[in-house]
Amino acid sequence: MLETAALLAHAGKLDLVIRHVLAGLGHGIHAGRERGAGxxxxxxxxxxxxxxxxxxxxxxxxxxxxxxxxxxxxDSHVAAWLWLDATASMAEPSREVAGLDKFWFARTMLACVAAIAQRQGDAFGLIVCTDGRIEFTPASRGPRQLQRVLAALKAAQPKGRLPDAEALKKCLHFARAPSLVFAATDALDWPSPLSEALVRLRHMRHDVRLLSLRTRAEVNASFKSGAAYRDPEGGDGLHRLQGADRDAYRHALSAHFGNVAGDCRRHDIPYVSAVIEDPLQDALRGWLNVAVRRSA
Known part of the structure; x- marks a missing residue:
């Protein structure tokens, strides 16, 4: 938690956060080579x-x-696509760390992956799903591309719902060549148009991996008893979590994310779950280790 709080001090400057996170990380996102034979x-x-x-x-x-x-x-050419869920539920804040929310964590994780792709010489692009629409930063290489992607990540705001399934299906033309797809979401809306799009990409033989984010309060059901909550994407009235509801909440949440993990296993999509109050470096290392194992 202390590491995450320290990173928030640089929240306005993603490049500073990236440098701090990647210091000593020591590996890339696939097993390719940039120089030498091939x-x-x-x-x-x-x-x-x-x-x-x-x-x-x-x-x-x-x-x-x-x-x-x-x-x-x-000979190991690969493009990396960074997929950000920027819907309203991603604004869910930490109850432990001031200024921290799921969206900050997801955005920072993807910024670090972009920096690693740029360092490796890979092409990389960005897809942002927000407020019912899709925003693209086309894939390219180099330091200027990294600045374009960081600017788009910084400008993104969590609001609205996911685009519908048909819109996401039409957008999948971006991945014509074999690609790595890093998707960051809270996965609360699952199955969803996003899950359908990721499964479709996997069936198209792209290497897809999913990161789902939760707050510690969500994991432990440690919300204040009786606090009112409104679904930011559903708008279907207020909900209150009473003390007696906590066991049922934990059971429902465990079943939901069990279904997410099961769907990913069935479709051969590596799945990493992270708690946003935990060190971001650890979550990133786990995500990248999945990538390296898959591509080695």
Whole structure:
């Protein structure tokens, strides 16, 4: 909890949070290589601020008097897609850590995955499901792409419901080539249009992995007795959790997430569950270890 609280001090600057989280993490999101055997020249592109100088073609600079960067295709080429559930329920706050909510945790996890993909030289893009619509940041590579993705994550706000199943089905054209799909959600709405889309992507032979988020209060049913609660996405009146309701609540929640885990197993989707008050680094390490095992 102390680690998570410390990260919140940099909540307005995702790049600072990323640097803190990734310090010493030590591995990437798949078992590929960026340099050495298996790397073949693909194309030139104009130099952009932030590109590594070692990738500049100096002979071409002498001939053309312009900076160009060599792009390479690797034998382990993979694109990473970051999928953020930005619906209203993701605004659920921690009852223990001020300023912490599910959305901050999900957004920060995906920002770290983006930074690792950029470090590995992979293409990566972002999908945000919010207020009944889908927002895309197309996949690309490099430091400028990382800044685009971080800006889109910072601008996202948790509101409304998921897009409907038909809208999500139509959007799946983004993943034409084999891809890694990292989806962060609270999974409270399951089965859902999101779950159907992830299963469809898995059946299309993409490598999909799910992160579900809960607060400690949700896990332990440690809400204040008698406190009023309204479903932020349902709007179907107020609900009150009395002391006698806690066992039934825990049982229902356990059954629900058991169904989520069971669906993921049936469709070969690695599933990681995290409590947002726990260290974010531990949750990220578990998510990435799943990715490395799957792609090794």
């Amino acid at each position: 790397v073949e020249f693909s194309e030139y592109r104009a130099y952009a601020p932030g590109d590594e100088w070692r990738r500049v073609d100096w002979k071409l600079l002498a001939r053309a008097d312009r900076y160009y960067v060599r792009e390479a295709e690797r």
